[in-house]
Amino acid sequence: MPRISESTVRRLSHYYRALAEVEAEGGDVISSQRLAEREGTTPAQVRKDLSHFGSFGRRGLGYNVAHLRREIRRILGLDRRWRVAVVGAGHIGAALLGYRGFSAQGFDVVAVFDNDPQRIGQVLGAVQVRDVAELRAAAAAEAFDIGVVATPPPTAQAVADLLVSVGVSAILNFAPRKLFIPARVALRNVDLTMALENLSFALTPARGSRRRRAQD
Amino acid sequence: MPRISESTVRRLSHYYRALAEVEAEGGDVISSQRLAEREGTTPAQVRKDLSHFGSFGRRGLGYNVAHLRREIRRILGLDRRWRVAVVGAGHIGAALLGYRGFSAQGFDVVAVFDNDPQRIGQVLGAVQVRDVAELRAAAAAEAFDIGVVATPPPTAQAVADLLVSVGVSAILNFAPRKLFIPARVALRNVDLTMALENLSFALTPARGSRRRRAQD
DNA sequence: TAGATTGTTAATCGATTAACAATC
DNA sequence: TAGATTGTTAATCGATTAACAATC
Incomplete structure (x- = not known):
């Protein structure tokens, strides 16, 4: 409680x-x-x-x-399996498909979508990249639990909206962009940009140039 | 202050x-x-x-x-550039090399190391994968600011120790493993496993079976 | 001047740490 | 029994939120 x-x-x-x-x-x-x-x-x-x-x-x-x-x-709910759909078959999407820890943790990537004709039809891991236009129909048939946003930032929110509208329970976001989604849908972000900027901050000694001086 | x-x-x-x-x-x-x-x-x-x-x-x-x-x-210290060495040329290492945001943020991946003979010599992005045995000598010549740990968990701590010993100021860790390093070296973790488990927790409604019942 | 909005101080909230009685 | 270690309550700490005087 x-x-x-x-x-x-x-x-x-x-x-x-x-x-x-x-x-x-x-x-x-x-x-x-x-x-x-x-x-x-x-x-x-x-x-x-x-x-x-x-x-x-x-x-x-x-x-x-x-x-x-x-x-x-x-x-932690690791005693069951989750059906995952990935949107975006670029570097990150490909890395996810190649990542064994994913399925070891109970997460099965059952579908990958992209909007680039060059990528559609390619096989990543064990699944074939499909046109994102087919996502709605696929979701109805395949009941995705989790949607992964692995697209460039400008399309991330639209993809999230689409995933929410087809009924996923959770979104894992890799795009360096704040996503706005209903509270009922769980959201976690894996943000490499933020980690880098955090590191850069930690490495930078001369901050606070506007701080008051000793005699103030 | x-x-x-x-x-x-x-x-x-x-x-x-x-x-x-x-x-x-x-x-x-x-x-x-x-x-x-x-x-x-x-x-x-x-x-x-x-x-x-x-x-x-x-x-x-x-x-x-x-x-x-x-x-x-x-x-945030984004007005300068950092020299980054990546250890581990697997899925994650490859994804990093392909990630444009990295260099856009001021981080230049100037070296990649691995211990797998199959990977040594391959070209990722603009750099050639070198034997990790050469890391110490390379560090002396090339002055890495940041080390990235992108190896499997069992070798992560040893790699971190090596990176610390050659004088990096910060470590970015992608291995799902707690790293112990001196306080003077900055550490940030990007942990996909943790994000997944967090998501799994958020998706799991029936927790706390040991919680006291209503009449207690 | 009147309205808007900052920068900062005080109040609140929540998370971490410390302490200790319960008990193996 | 004596020593060890949990589970929980109380004390402390730090971060967020609210309030408001300063000032554009």
Whole structure:
């Protein structure tokens, strides 16, 4: 019932990874202390994050690795598969199709669309690129859960509108552009431009030229 | 002097984009109100963010579009170029090399390394893939500012260590793995797996099976 | 001048951290 | 039992929002 922050969900992903590793290493039980160390956070934070969803540990002992991993898997919804349609068959679209982690995570790319005649008909991964004009009909027949926007910025909003109108439940946006969509549709952005600009900021020492001087 | 939050920097990127568009549309002056609307935030937030760096507007009038854009450009450090070395010439590495936004943002990919003999020698974009064993010598000669980790997770930490040891100032990490590096080296992560898991969480309604029931 | 809008201070909100009783 | 570690409540911290005097 309490709203879960995006930071908490991000950390759950981290814990999930760490637990998979620990399990592979043959670890049986882990404390919030050790789990925190592995992912660069604090024990209190680990316990607080988990407490939003239930009690998964045993006082005095810690957490059963396999059990906690299954629970987080369920919490994150990774115990089912999602049908994904990608719009845009450029560099990013192609990289996504070649990315094995995608399907390992339960995401099946079942369709790719583009509007460039040169790209339509090409085969990426296991699917053939179709004309975006066919997207509406395809959606009716194939029930996409998630739409991926991998087009240039100027067309991103129109593509998002189209995906919303055919009923996707979520959009993953790779275009460096703010998308406006109804609150009922989940939206996450993977923005390389923003990461670069963040990095550039971190690398730039001489900011705040307008700051007051020492004697002020 | 006050520490600037990553959220603030992210929003500066958004404002920068919006200003570029407004300028292209011929807009001369813009209020915090209109700027906020375009990027889905609030006028107070816009003014607060900018106030960390100086006073760029005029009371009663708003902000001069071209001027504010230049100022944010300077704040973000986008008025210079960075020398980037990419390690890992797989799907992601290839997508980066094909990504025009990279160089448009001031980031020049001057070298690509891999350890796969099949990939060494291939030409990606304008550069030839070199053996990662040559990275140390190349760094001495070519002075990389930024290292990009685009390898599979198991080698990501070792690659990061190598990049730190040859003196890069920042690392951009695409591997779904927490990297531990010295505080003096800036780190940003672009994590597709995390975005997917976040989306999966948002799509999953039946969480918190361990939550107390109504009568408790 | 009157209306508009900034820059900044104060109030609110939410997330992180600390502390500790419960209990294995 | 004694030591360890959870789950949860309280304290702290930081970021967002609201309010308003300054001023174009």
